[in-house]
Every structure is written in structure tokens, then in C-alpha cells.
Amino acid sequence: MIDDDGLARSWRAARPEVAGVHLDSAACSRQSFAVMAATSQHARHEAEVGGYVAAEAATPVLAAGRAAVAALTSMSAADVVFTTGSGHALDLLLSTWPGPRTLACAPGEYGPNLAVMAANGFDVRPLPVDGAGRVVVADAAEALESAPPALVHLTGVASHRGGAQPVRELTELCRALGIPVVLDAAQALGQIDCAVGADVVYGSSRKWLAGPRGVGFLAVKADLADRLVRRLPPAQWQVPLAVLASFEHTEANIAARVGFSLAVGEHLAAGAATVRARLGQIGAAARSLLDGTAGWQVVEGADEPTAITTLVPPPGTEPAAVRQWLITNRAIVTTAAEVARAPFELTGPVLRVSPHVDVTTTDLHQFAGALEEATAASRVP
Numbered sequence: 001m002i003d004d005d006g007l008a009r010s011w012r013a014a015r016p017e018v019a020g021v022h023l024d025s026a027a028c029s030r031q032s033f034a035v036m037a038a039t040s041q042h043a044r045h046e047a048e049v050g051g052y053v054a055a056e057a058a059t060p061v062l063a064a065g066r067a068a069v070a071a072l073t074s075m076s077a078a079d080v081v082f083t084t085g086s087g088h089a090l091d092l093l094l095s096t097w098p099g100p101r102t103l104a105c106a107p108g109e110y111g112p113n114l115a116v117m118a119a120n121g122f123d124v125r126p127l128p129v130d131g132a133g134r135v136v137v138a139d140a141a142e143a144l145e146s147a148p149p150a151l152v153h154l155t156g157v158a159s160h161r162g163g164a165q166p167v168r169e170l171t172e173l174c175r176a177l178g179i180p181v182v183l184d185a186a187q188a189l190g191q192i193d194c195a196v197g198a199d200v201v202y203g204s205s206r207k208w209l210a211g212p213r214g215v216g217f218l219a220v221k222a223d224l225a226d227r228l229v230r231r232l233p234p235a236q237w238q239v240p241l242a243v244l245a246s247f248e249h250t251e252a253n254i255a256a257r258v259g260f261s262l263a264v265g266e267h268l269a270a271g272a273a274t275v276r277a278r279l280g281q282i283g284a285a286a287r288s289l290l291d292g293t294a295g296w297q298v299v300e301g302a303d304e305p306t307a308i309t310t311l312v313p314p315p316g317t318e319p320a321a322v323r324q325w326l327i328t329n330r331a332i333v334t335t336a337a338e339v340a341r342a343p344f345e346l347t348g349p350v351l352r353v354s355p356h357v358d359v360t361t362t363d364l365h366q367f368a369g370a371l372e373e374a375t376a377a378s379r380v381p
Contacts, residue, residue, distance in 0.1 A: 001361040002285050007270060007278055012358040014266075020331025021363045026159070026187055026308055026354035027335050029210035031259070032266060039212055039259035046255070055254045062254075065261025066217075068268055073185070074195035075219040081247045082217055082257045086186040087112055089202035089218035092247050093182065094120040096228040102149040108133040108345035110159050113184060117153075125149055126344075132301070133161065133345055137169045144177055152181050154198075156188025160341040160350060162283060162300045162308025164188070168196040180224055186216075190267065191279055191306045199224045205256070208279075210356070211263030215256040220244060278357045279307035286353060286364055293368050294375040299350065310337070311351040314375065319351040321378040322371070329377075330370040 014032040022030060038061075045054040066080040073080075083089040090113060094101075101122045105113075106129050117124055125147075128139035135154070144152070152174050156167050167183060174181045175197065183198040190208025194201060202218045205211030220228070228243040229235050232250075241249060267275065284302055286309045291298040295314030300306070313319055319336040326332040335352040355363065 001289070001364070002282060002359065004360060005278070007274060008358045008360075011270070011356070015358075020333065021366055022333050023353045023355045023359070023363070023367060024333040024335055025208060025210075025356040026352060028206045028213065029208060029356055031210055031212060031263065034266065035211060035259045035263045038262045039255045042255040042258045051254070058254055058258050061258050061261050065257065065264055068261065068264035069217050069219060071268060072189060072194060072264070072272060073201040073219050074197055075201065075221065079221055079225070079244070080217055080219045081244050082215060082252065082260070083202070083247065084214055084253075085206075085216040086184065086202055086204045087116060089216055090116045090182075090184070091120070092218055093200060093202070093220065093228075094122060096231055096243055097150070098227055098229045100150045103151045103153055104144065104149040105153040106133060106135055106155070106165070108158055108160070108342045109153070110155055110184070111340045111343050113153070113155065114343070127152070132163050133158065134163055135165055135170055137166055137173055140170065141173055141177075144174065144179060148177060148179055150180075152179050153184065154181060155184040155186075156194060157191055157306055157308070158342065159187060160337045160346055160352070161310045162304055162306040162352075162354075164192045164305055167192070167194065167198070171196045171198050187308070190272075191276060191308075193273075193276065205260040205263060208275075208356070209260070209263050209267050211260035212256040214253055215260045217260075218244075218247065275357060276305070280305040282355055282357070282359055283307040283309060285361070286355065289364055289368055290353070290371070294372045296351070296371065296375070307354055307356070309353040311353065312348070313351065314379075316379045317375055318378060319349045322351060322374045325374040325378050326367075326370055329374070330366075332367055332370055 015030050067077040069080045070077045103122045104125045104127050107126045128136050171181045180199040182200040185194045185201050185203035189203045199221050204216040206213045225244050230243045230246050233239050283306050287298045296311040299310040323336040337352050338349045339346045
């Protein structure tokens with residue numbers, strides 16, 4: 001069903017043996033020995049020479065990390081800054097936006113993103129979508145041309161379903177209309193091609209790139225970055241500090257940034273296109289196997305190019321209870337996605353399965369059997 005190819009074997013060998021079955025890469029992937037060692041070594045260096053001296057010594061590694069992110073996002077290394085994660089990146093961008101605060105996004109936008117938009121005073125408008133929550137570019141063209149927002153925000157792959165958005169097509173449309181595109185690549189980077197020419201790309205370390213938690217990135221094209229208004233220190237202070245540089249002019253976990261830089265390098269070394277192809281094959285195999293198991297229904301179409309399988313529960317079954325049963329009784333890790341993840345699209349909680357490139361057919365069959373047991377054990381009378 002799934003060939004145990006060279007990529008799978010090398011990815012598996014580079015990491016500690018998993019304690020059970022890890023099907024939760026959309027939440028947090030497993031770091032490699034090398035990434036953990038780099039993070040630990042930097043912390044040790046801080047203890048030896050002091051944090052600021054160690055940070056200066058890490059400059060080449062961090063520069064390589066920015067360059068690696070740039071290669072995956074069609075940016076330049078100078079466009080990339082480190083953040084503490086995706087939500088932080090979006091907040092940095094929106095809080096420094098100088099123009100009208102209007103934004104268009106899909107109705108199924110990630111709930112925490114919507115909260116950041118609201119906190120920064122943005123008026124959010126829905127983009128037209130099909131029944132799968134995918135933006136219909138032809139319909140979007142008419143809507144955007146008749147009432148152009150200041151920004152279009154697109155989450156490339158959602159948190160509550162594994163469907164890929166038409167990121168390239170929408171970016172090309174918005175470029176023609178002169179509307180900047182902000183791409184949330186937290187789930188997309190690693191699963192689909194994000195080098196599509198978006199004006200802004202941001203994402204996390206811990207998901208498909210398999211880096212440490214607590215670090216992410218924000219990449220902003222120079223012409224748009226020049227329009228942002230620095231907040232800290234205030235723009236009216238005559239301080240020679242560019243807006244993007246001000247985003248990193250704070251206390252930071254440099255060790256995590258070092259680990260992330262190495263993780264992105266490992267991803268590029270494995271071949272970004274090769275990883276994407278493998279993940280797409282895994283997603284197709286998982287959906288084929290799991291659809292209908294114990295009454296659970298797969299959300300995604302068979303041809304989605306992602307490794308995420310979203311399962312709608314049968315009546316009387318709570319995904320959170322099933323998730324906990326799987327962890328407690330079978331050491332299988334998944335995600336229970338509550339309605340808050342997509343408050344204007346989800347009508348009930350779902351179970352998300354997201355294996356990485358090292359998953360085996362045996363793992364998936366083991367999960368399918370465990371899902372049968374968990375569903376029976378967790379069903380509410």
C-alpha cells in the first residue's frame with residue numbers, strides 16, 4: 001500500500017524510535033537527532049560564553065536558515081525574520097499595516113487567525129468558496145475587482161481539513177489586481193509548493209518541517225515591507241532600525257532558531273518536491289483505508305495533495321474522547337479539532353490524522369483497528 005522507500009527509511013533513522021504510532025505531524029512533527037543536538041549545543045554554548053556571544057557566533061547558521069526559508073517561499077533571505085510562531089508572525093504584520101484595515105479570506109479561516117485580525121481592527125470579508133471550502137478563483141476575481149480589500153489572506157492548507165487552496169492561481173489574480181497576498185503556510189509549507197510569489201508568507205517550525213516548538217518565520221517582500229510602520233520603537237523615534245529588523249529586536253530563544261534553521265536545511269536536502277510527493281501518496285492511501293471505518297467519514301477528496309485525513313465521527317462519538325482513548329490504550333497520537341479552529345465553517349468536532357513520510361502500511365492498519373475499538377469504547381449511549 002505504501003512503499004517503505006529510501007526517504008522514509010532515512011527520515012526514520014534520523015530520529016528516535018517513536019513510542020507508539022505518531023499520526024500528528026500537522027500539530028507537531030518529530031525532530032531529528034541533528035536538530036536536537038544543534039539546539040542543545042547552542043544552549044551549552046550560551047552557558048560557556050554567554051548568551052549574546054553565542055548568538056553572534058550563531059549568525060552564519062541563522063543566515064542559512066533564512067536563506068532556506070527564502071528558497072521555499074520565493075523570497076530573498078533579507079525578507080525573512082524569525083518569530084515565535086505563526087500567530088506571532090501574523091500579529092507583527094497586521095499591527096504594522098499602515099493602510100485601510102480591510103481583509104478578504106476564506107470563510108473557513110483558522111479561528112486564532114481571525115482573532116488576530118479582529119484584535120488589529122481588520123474588517124474581514126469572505127471570499128467565495130466551493131463546497132469543500134476551496135476558494136473559487138473565477139468568482140473571487142469578480143468580488144475582489146468590485147470591492148478590493150487592502151489585503152487578501154489565504155491559509156494554504158487549513159487546520160481542520162486537508163484540502164489545498166489554489167495558492168498560485170489566487171496569488172496571480174491578486175497580483176494583476178494590485179492586492180497584496182498574505183499566505184499562511186503553517187500547514188502548507190512542506191505539503192504543497194509555497195514558492196508562488198505571495199507578498200507575505202509566514203509559518204511555523206514544528207509542523208511538516210519538523211523543527212523545535214516556539215519558533216517560526218515571517219517573510220515580507222521588500223516593497224511591501226517598506227510600507228509597514230514600525231511600532232517598537234515608535235516610528236517617530238529617529239532610530240536607524242528597519243521594520244523587519246525591529247521584529248527580531250526582542251528577547252528570543254536563539255537555540256530554537258538554530259534548530260529550526262537546521263530542520264529547514266534537512267528538508268531541502270531531502271528534496272522539497274520529493275517530500276511533497278511522498279506526503280500526497282500517504283494521504284491518498286490513508287483516506288482510502290479509513291473512509292467508513294467504524295462509521296467515520298473522510299472529508300478530503302481522494303486527489304488532495306496533502307497527508308492530512310480528516311474524519312467526521314459517527315453519531316454519538318466525540319473525537320476528543322477517541323483521541324484520548326487512542327493515546328491511553330494504544331499510544332497512537334492524533335488531533336481532535338474543535339469547532340473553534342474554523343468557527344464559521346466547522347459544524348462539529350473532527351479527528352485529524354497526519355502522518356509524516358516515515359509512516360508504514362502497518363501503522364495505518366494498526367490505527368484503523370484501534371479506531372474501531374476506540375469508537376466502540378467512547379460512544380455516548
